[in-house]
Amino acid sequence: MLSASGLYKTYGSTAALDGADFAIRPGEIVAVMGPSGSGKSTLLHCLAGIVPVDAGTVTYAGRDLGAMNDAQRSALRRADFGFVFQFGQLVPELTCLENAALPLRLAGVGRKEAEARAGGWLERLEVGDVRRKRPGEVSGGQGQRIAVARALAAGPRVLFADEPTGALDSLNGERVMQLLTEAARETKAAVVLVTHESRVAAYSDREIVVRDGRARSMAGAL
Ligand SMILES: Nc1ncnc2c1ncn2[C@@H]1O[C@H](COP(=O)(O)OP(=O)(O)OP(=O)(O)O)[C@@H](O)[C@H]1O
Ligand SMILES: [Mg+2]
Numbered sequence: 001m002l003s004a005s006g007l008y009k010t011y012g013s014t015a016a017l018d019g020a021d022f023a024i025r026p027g028e029i030v031a032v033m034g035p036s037g038s039g040k041s042t043l044l045h046c047l048a049g050i051v052p053v054d055a056g057t058v059t060y061a062g063r064d065l066g067a068m069n070d071a072q073r074s075a076l077r078r079a080d081f082g083f084v085f086q087f088g089q090l091v092p093e094l095t096c097l098e099n100a101a102l103p104l105r106l107a108g109v110g111r112k113e114a115e116a117r118a119g120g121w122l123e124r125l126e127v128g129d130v131r132r133k134r135p136g137e138v139s140g141g142q143g144q145r146i147a148v149a150r151a152l153a154a155g156p157r158v159l160f161a162d163e164p165t166g167a168l169d170s171l172n173g174e175r176v177m178q179l180l181t182e183a184a185r186e187t188k189a190a191v192v193l194v195t196h197e198s199r200v201a202a203y204s205d206r207e208i209v210v211r212d213g214r215a216r217s218m219a220g221a222l
Contacts, residue, residue, distance in 0.1 A: 007046055010054055027190055082152060158191075
């Protein structure tokens with residue numbers, strides 16, 4: 001459903017992506033591994049159409065992301081994609097509940113309905129009790145759970161998660177991964193899961209490794 005071929009992305013003299021290919025099927029959970037600076041986040045941002053590629057194609061549900069204009073790409077992201085970013089990125093001025101409801105509000109769902117649905121996801125992620133607090137008033141682990149709830153609230157077809165447990169201790173990290181993968185399997189969302197940790201990658205169906213801006217299947221990397 002989402003595939004990419006021959007992706008190149010250069011920042012100055014750094015080749016962040018150097019001919020990367022990628023494909024994920026509906027409902028599949030793929031772990032993207034690799035050393036720091038290898039291009040994992042760049043790959044995720046390019047697949048999601050957040051960052052334009054210098055060369056190569058990203059195709060989602062038969063549509064070429066590169067051929068869309070910015071408005072079409074943002075509409076697609078709002079409708080079909082969910083994001084958990086490497087550094088959490090909740091809106092500090094909004095409560096945790098408002099943060100989780102944001103994608104639904106942006107998709108045109110009314111406040112009450114959006115907050116009811118988002119509240120359900122906060123419960124599910126075991127952070128229903130902090131719904132009225134602001135992100136600055138909750139722990140790192142709670143914040144990350146809220147980010148996961150927000151990413152799932154609008155029912156994405158593809159969930160992009162960049163080190164979703166990077167800021168968590170191992171116990172919290174395990175729990176968030178359990179909840180995230182359970183929810184993804186239940187809603188049949190595909191997950192592109194960037195992680196350093198093989199413990200986290202163990203929750204995926206398949207692992208790929210990015211090295212020097214190129215993606216390989218785990219078997220090929222060994
Ligand atoms: N916005 C940017 N401007 C300049 N260079 C960038 C930018 N984003 C990434 N890079 C460079 O591109 C390369 C790949 O970065 P990327 O963030 O994709 O790595 P990563 O695999 O996600 O690393 P990490 O595991 O540390 O998050 C790195 O050399 C990085 O310094
Ligand atoms: Mg990264």
